[in-house]
Amino acid sequence: AQSVTQLDSHVSVSEGTPVLLRCNYSSSYSPSLFWYVQHPNKGLQLLLKYTSAATLVKGINGFEAEFKKSETSFHLTKPSAHMSDAAEYFCVVSVFEGGSQGNLIFGKGTKLSVKP
Amino acid sequence: DVKVTQSSRYLVKRTGEKVFLECVQDMDHENMFWYRQDPGLGLRLIYFSYDVKMKEKGDIPEGYSVSREKKERFSLILESASTNQTSMYLCASSPGQGWNQPQHFGDGTRLSIL
Numbered sequence: 159a160q161s162v163t164q165l166d167s168h169v170s171v172s173e174g175t176p177v178l179l180r181c182n183y184s185s186s187y188s189p190s191l192f193w194y195v196q197h198p199n200k201g202l203q204l205l206l207k208y209t210s211a212a213t214l215v216k217g218i219n220g221f222e223a224e225f226k227k228s229e230t231s232f233h234l235t236k237p238s239a240h241m242s243d244a245a246e247y248f249c250v251v252s253v254f255e256g257g258s259q260g261n262l263i264f265g266k267g268t269k270l271s272v273k274p
Numbered sequence: 275d276v277k278v279t280q281s282s283r284y285l286v287k288r289t290g291e292k293v294f295l296e297c298v299q300d301m302d303h304e305n306m307f308w309y310r311q312d313p314g315l316g317l318r319l320i321y322f323s324y325d326v327k328m329k330e331k332g333d334i335p336e337g338y339s340v341s342r343e344k345k346e347r348f349s350l351i352l353e354s355a356s357t358n359q360t361s362m363y364l365c366a367s368s369p370g371q372g373w374n375q376p377q378h379f380g381d382g383t384r385l386s387i388l
Binding site: 190192194199200201202203204207209248252261262264265266267 | 278283314315316317319322332364366374375376377378379380381382384
């Protein structure tokens with residue numbers, strides 16, 4: 159069965175320091191993986207996606223993620239945190255339902271706090 | 275850019291009322307989805323639709339129904355609202371080509387049932 163686990167429910171960093179948000183997945187198929195960000199009282203915005211091309215994926219706002227099949231991981235990183243990065247982040251795996259249909263399985267989310 | 279618009283940002287209704295949440299997307303996407311989001315539980319799929327007049331149950335369909343009469347519009351209906359349906363509701367859409375397409379989300383409707 160497919161699943162996704164975000165290893166930290168809350169991460170706190172200082173502005174200007176690196177960000178690491180950890181995600182492990184389980185999938186019977188070669189997975190498609192996504193990271194979304196949600197700012198308070200807003201919907202989810204797609205940060206980046208992995209769909210079996212390059213294993214290092216660059217997204218918006220300076221974020222990137224590396225797909226590591228041997229470790230079944232898809233961790234999200236950013237070299238230098240900004241105050242505006244404070245939000246909740248969701249790791250998501252796409253589940254094959256048959257034919258051309260699929261659904262998404264969401265991790266429980268990681269709240270990122272950025273201290274001045 | 276894909277635009278998914280939910281008709282209300284905040285809504286307050288009473289127990290027993292019939293509640294309609296509307297969602298419209300402007301990118302001709304085949305697939306549309308309704309989720310609810312609760313603290314500690316993450317996002318849970320209520321219903322989805324792969325085509326006009328088609329609907330599929332998600333993980334928590336009880337107490338809800340949906341309607342998709344036009345491709346761009348997907349409505350979520352609470353037949354008789356209850357307090358445990360107080361939540362943030364998120365609508366999403368995705369293109370029909372391929373099973374691994376990302377979904378595009380609206381800004382959500384925060385629904386309170388009193």
